[in-house]
Amino acid sequence: MTTDTDSLQADILGQIADAAAPEALETVRVAAMGKSGSVTALLKTLGGMSPEDRQVQGPRLNGLREAITAALAARKTALESAALDARLAAERQDMTLPVALPPQGSIHPVSQVMDELAEIFADLGFTVVAGPEIEDDWHNFTALNMPESHPARAMHDTFYVAEQPDGDRKLVLRTHTSNLQIRTMMTQEPPIRIIAPGRVYRSDSDATHTPMFHQIEGMVIDKGTTLANLRWTLETFIKAFFEVDDVTLRFRPSYFPFTEPSVEVDVGYSSKTNKPASGDAVDKWLEVLGSGMVHPRVIAACGLDPTVYQGFAFGCGIDRLAMLKYGMNDLRPFFDADLRWLKHHGFSAFDVPTLSGGVSA
Numbered sequence: 001m002t003t004d005t006d007s008l009q010a011d012i013l014g015q016i017a018d019a020a021a022p023e024a025l026e027t028v029r030v031a032a033m034g035k036s037g038s039v040t041a042l043l044k045t046l047g048g049m050s051p052e053d054r055q056v057q058g059p060r061l062n063g064l065r066e067a068i069t070a071a072l073a074a075r076k077t078a079l080e081s082a083a084l085d086a087r088l089a090a091e092r093q094d095m096t097l098p099v100a101l102p103p104q105g106s107i108h109p110v111s112q113v114m115d116e117l118a119e120i121f122a123d124l125g126f127t128v129v130a131g132p133e134i135e136d137d138w139h140n141f142t143a144l145n146m147p148e149s150h151p152a153r154a155m156h157d158t159f160y161v162a163e164q165p166d167g168d169r170k171l172v173l174r175t176h177t178s179n180l181q182i183r184t185m186m187t188q189e190p191p192i193r194i195i196a197p198g199r200v201y202r203s204d205s206d207a208t209h210t211p212m213f214h215q216i217e218g219m220v221i222d223k224g225t226t227l228a229n230l231r232w233t234l235e236t237f238i239k240a241f242f243e244v245d246d247v248t249l250r251f252r253p254s255y256f257p258f259t260e261p262s263v264e265v266d267v268g269y270s271s272k273t274n275k276p277a278s279g280d281a282v283d284k285w286l287e288v289l290g291s292g293m294v295h296p297r298v299i300a301a302c303g304l305d306p307t308v309y310q311g312f313a314f315g316c317g318i319d320r321l322a323m324l325k326y327g328m329n330d331l332r333p334f335f336d337a338d339l340r341w342l343k344h345h346g347f348s349a350f351d352v353p354t355l356s357g358g359v360s361a
């Protein structure tokens, strides 16, 4: 009997250890501990034993049952956790692997137009500068001749940053790229010729306004700069950008706190050719930018002497330029990241604008 239970125990424990799956383990359990299992049968014999025999065999058979039960439970847990590990390993996704699809994107029209503008203005001797989009109200407003109470501040639907630093300079999301007029004059010696393309923010949203959009600022600061220099620069830029031989610009008197005089510039347009035009071919005017001679107060705020230095500045919506040149009529899809729109309106990465090869794609 002793060797019987010992070898039975060893046999069953071996089967338990060999069970490679929960189903196999269940078969072993039924064969040992089920209604007509081998261990169950042995346990049943206890009833017919003499008290003396039972005293010896009882603990032995119960020990057998306990050992088998414990081994079954341990093996079950091990199999379950191995199954979970295998599943986790099989279902794991390595996010660092390269995607199986070839790249789907293309150059966004806004990027393309920025590259075109940089190319055009670089040829005119302008440098590209950049500055912070989270700006303090001194650079965005005050230094641009818009003190705290100035009504023009209300014209910009400004986003204020929720967490403000100590001190009296409030942080805003810049409402225009004109902060780069200030930042450039404070860090560079004239003569200055810069453009500053970038994102700007205003709390505004419809088919032609989005809370984030793009502007390009241009500024020249030198001795003896006049409105005529501004006019020539803008004409040269518009002709190069729209790739037309001639263009008629209309300068309309306007108001910006940081320029004096201020002019809004309309481009003569032909609805026949759908392009900027000149002279008699013009049948409508499109407003494209704001500009003017940099206000003496702005020059002085940056620590330069306005009796020595003057210059012009202009600010222009890049998204609007892209819409005019490439024929989109809704601004919102610009920022939807919709691949279908990008496929239609985007540009190949090989379409690098150059003056010699043509600035447009």
Ligand code: PHE
Pocket (backbone or CB within 6 Å): 175, 176, 177, 178, 217, 256, 259, 290, 291, 292, 313, 314, 315, 316
């Ligand atoms: N910053 C002005 C705007 O956002 C545009 C502008 C720039 C006007 C430079 C004059 C000179 O509307």
